[in-house]
Amino acid sequence: MAKKIVIEPVTRVEGHGKVTIRMDDDNRITQSRLHIVEFRGFERFVQGRPYWEAPVLVQRLCGICPVSHHLAAAKALDVIVGAGTGNGLTPTGEKMRRLMHYGQIFQSHVLHFFHLVSPDLLFGIDADPAIRNVIGVALKHKDLAVQGVLMRKYGQEIIEATAGKKIHGTGAIPGGINKNLSIEERDAFIKGIDGNPQLSIAQMIDWSEAALALFKDYHAKHKDLIDSYAAFDSNHVSLVTPDGALDLYHGVLRGVDAHGKKILNDVDTQDYLDHVAEEVRSWSYMKFPYLTSLGPKKGWYRVGPLARLNTCDYIATPRAQKHFEEFRAYTGGKPNNMTMHYHWARLIETLHAAEMMELLLNDPDLQKDDLVVTGTRQQQGVGLLEAPRGTLFHHYAVNENDQITMCNLIVSTTNNNQPMNEAVNWVALNTIDGKAEVTEAMLNGVEVAIRAYDPCLSCATHAMGNMPLEITLVDSRGDVIDSKRK
Numbered sequence: 001m002a003k004k005i006v007i008e009p010v011t012r013v014e015g016h017g018k019v020t021i022r023m024d025d026d027n028r029i030t031q032s033r034l035h036i037v038e039f040r041g042f043e044r045f046v047q048g049r050p051y052w053e054a055p056v057l058v059q060r061l062c063g064i065c066p067v068s069h070h071l072a073a074a075k076a077l078d079v080i081v082g083a084g085t086g087n088g089l090t091p092t093g094e095k096m097r098r099l100m101h102y103g104q105i106f107q108s109h110v111l112h113f114f115h116l117v118s119p120d121l122l123f124g125i126d127a128d129p130a131i132r133n134v135i136g137v138a139l140k141h142k143d144l145a146v147q148g149v150l151m152r153k154y155g156q157e158i159i160e161a162t163a164g165k166k167i168h169g170t171g172a173i174p175g176g177i178n179k180n181l182s183i184e185e186r187d188a189f190i191k192g193i194d195g196n197p198q199l200s201i202a203q204m205i206d207w208s209e210a211a212l213a214l215f216k217d218y219h220a221k222h223k224d225l226i227d228s229y230a231a232f233d234s235n236h237v238s239l240v241t242p243d244g245a246l247d248l249y250h251g252v253l254r255g256v257d258a259h260g261k262k263i264l265n266d267v268d269t270q271d272y273l274d275h276v277a278e279e280v281r282s283w284s285y286m287k288f289p290y291l292t293s294l295g296p297k298k299g300w301y302r303v304g305p306l307a308r309l310n311t312c313d314y315i316a317t318p319r320a321q322k323h324f325e326e327f328r329a330y331t332g333g334k335p336n337n338m339t340m341h342y343h344w345a346r347l348i349e350t351l352h353a354a355e356m357m358e359l360l361l362n363d364p365d366l367q368k369d370d371l372v373v374t375g376t377r378q379q380q381g382v383g384l385l386e387a388p389r390g391t392l393f394h395h396y397a398v399n400e401n402d403q404i405t406m407c408n409l410i411v412s413t414t415n416n417n418q419p420m421n422e423a424v425n426w427v428a429l430n431t432i433d434g435k436a437e438v439t440e441a442m443l444n445g446v447e448v449a450i451r452a453y454d455p456c457l458s459c460a461t462h463a464m465g466n467m468p469l470e471i472t473l474v475d476s477r478g479d480v481i482d483s484k485r486k
Helices: 051-061 066-080 091-123 134-140 142-163 183-191 201-221 223-228 269-274 305-311 318-330 339-361 417-432 440-451
Strands: 003-007 018-023 029-035 235-240 252-256 262-267 276-279 288-291 380-387 390-398 404-410 470-474 480-485
Touching: 003 440, 018 417, 018 440, 029 417, 051 066, 051 390, 051 404, 066 091, 066 142, 066 380, 066 390, 091 134, 091 142, 091 201, 091 339, 091 440, 134 142, 142 183, 142 201, 183 339, 201 223, 201 318, 201 339, 223 339, 235 262, 235 305, 235 380, 235 390, 252 269, 252 305, 262 269, 269 276, 269 380, 269 390, 288 417, 305 318, 305 339, 305 390, 318 339, 417 440
Parallel strands: none
Antiparallel strands: 003 018, 003 470, 018 029, 235 252, 252 262, 276 288, 380 390, 390 404, 470 480
């Protein structure tokens, strides 16, 4: 009897999506897909609006990573107002934006690890779902839960000080920034917010190292799971500096294949359309990007922490560099294609973000008043940065009346669309295929593979209303034979 399994929505991710898995009469997998079922229309919403509104408008794509869209849009508009493509801002303008961005990376990575992923690590994939959640973590591992909350609070306070608000701020404007960092704000972040040493930058760095130690201890005890689960070869794409360093704010586009061969050789971000295209498929509102040189079948790629550590040559902060060397040594210097190692890479980036915040907080340029640059007006501009979940593309064209006439957004999670589908298919084939009974643990296993990418589906889509988890089994005629709902 043919079956169709539906997981809707996928839980412990930002936004809403569903998975369908089809099985034949012998319970063999015939198809598995991650569906993005809501429509995102921001490329159309912003058309006709004054260009300077874009950095504020487009961050409404998401309440989890609004800073990423805020800054990517501002970077694109820097080009339009003649401020250049990344190095043309004043030192204060660029460094304030970087501090904002690293605060965003820090809080987002912390949210993902402590709130969304740790339940699977601490309790197990097959644990009772009543315990396998953030409330369970708070009850059973109070110190860890408090640490996660305080770390995220620190990142959010950095965002408020640089963007004006913790969510949907206004700090970045075309050509620069609208405020600097006061001495009082700087001292509070260095010594401890509200006089609390647990909210100091030194504590953030130490706790970031502690989170890495926690993951590495788990990895040592569960090597088979972390190394093999949903692992598959892929290409990897990210920004790097011209000399190959990890840079989450600005750089050139680099891509490598599963064996480390360069397939995108440090190209100018303004030329991204010469190298990246998107495929449309009927069963998802989210597109499928690929490298045009390889075509849609072979040119899909991963982005995000794992990809970034596979494409860069080094990290320019000492503690993160030490962990990066260990990370690269684990695969003999070759790209790491183990999906669950996204968590390892994400925590290395968390430490790097904390180190970068410390450097920036001690930089006197943040107290200067030269905030904005303008130059020769351009018709269009492209802004790329590394959002928490991966490479983010913003592209705008503007007419003589200062109105946006074209907007193209390729969101980080969109870049990971095909890899997430590959991960879903791996789990379906390796844990569900041939089984007469589908258990809760098997279904959570599908979500574990998706969760590794920390998808922000709300960036790619917009949902309305209450969407419960509903699993329905249907026969080959489409008749419902069983369903479960929670």
